[in-house]
Amino acid sequence: MGQTLTPTYFRPGTLLKDDGVVSSEPFDDGKEEWILVDGTPASCVQIGLYHEFKDRGPVDLVLSGPNFGRNTTAVFALSSGTIGGALEGAVCGKKAIALSYAFNSREHDAEILAAAAKLSIRLVEKLVAEWPEDVHLYSINVPVRKGVEDAKIVYTEMLQNTWKHGSSFEEIPAGEDGSPLELDPATHEKETREQQNISSSMREANGDIGGQVSSWKKKQYKWAPNFADVREAVRNAGSGDGWTVLQGMVRYV
DSSP: OOOOOEEEEOOOSSSSSOOOESSSSOOSSSOOOEEESSSOHHHHHIIIIITTTGGGGOOOEEEEEESSSOHHHHHTTOOEEEEEHHHHHHHHEEEEEEEEEEEOOSSSOOHHHHHHHHHHHHHHHHHTTTTOTOOOOOEEEEEEEEGGGGGEEOOOOOOOOOOOOOEEEEEEEOOOOOOOOOOOOOHHIHHHHHHHHHHHHHHHHHHTTTSSSSSTTEEEEEEEOTTTTHHHEEEEEEEESHHHHHOOOOEOO
């Protein structure tokens, strides 16, 4: 709200190479281009539906994603920008699908990603061709792992779980100049998701700050959710979206 959004225009380059071209003006040669919008996924859907593509005929489907990271269980789905984009398409009266890639490692293999993409296309085409009248949105999660093209595809319910251990953010002190104490985002996510030791490493570097930061001082917050909440619920579920993806199956709800 209150933000003016500015589209930019992107011409894809060579596969697996960062040699695409970005322009502040639309390309006028009729070749492939992407329109990038500096707003939320829901904002992108609005602008795509009613402005940038309004001269290309009716839109058959809003496809949000693929997002790198699973959007299973209520705690992730209810805060997902990817699903938010699909929801915006649905409330605009369009068929909508949110597509997410569930991965266990950030070292993504190009062949496995290609297989995940081909499977996703087949599933999306099937869902669109057989779309029931009472369905507004599907959320698909594809595990990014070897052999995914042969994975079983199942329709599941969404696991209704909660955060049991409080905030998903940790309060940290600012640097001497007031700037945040930065950690490389990829490293931060890896440690948070896989090791759950980011809090202890911060305390070793900065001192234990529990209860020592005055409410009158400038505060900063680092993303540090306790994924044990999610993992325990998923492992014990025996069914549902998170459990299904954990078994290596493709799921949609």
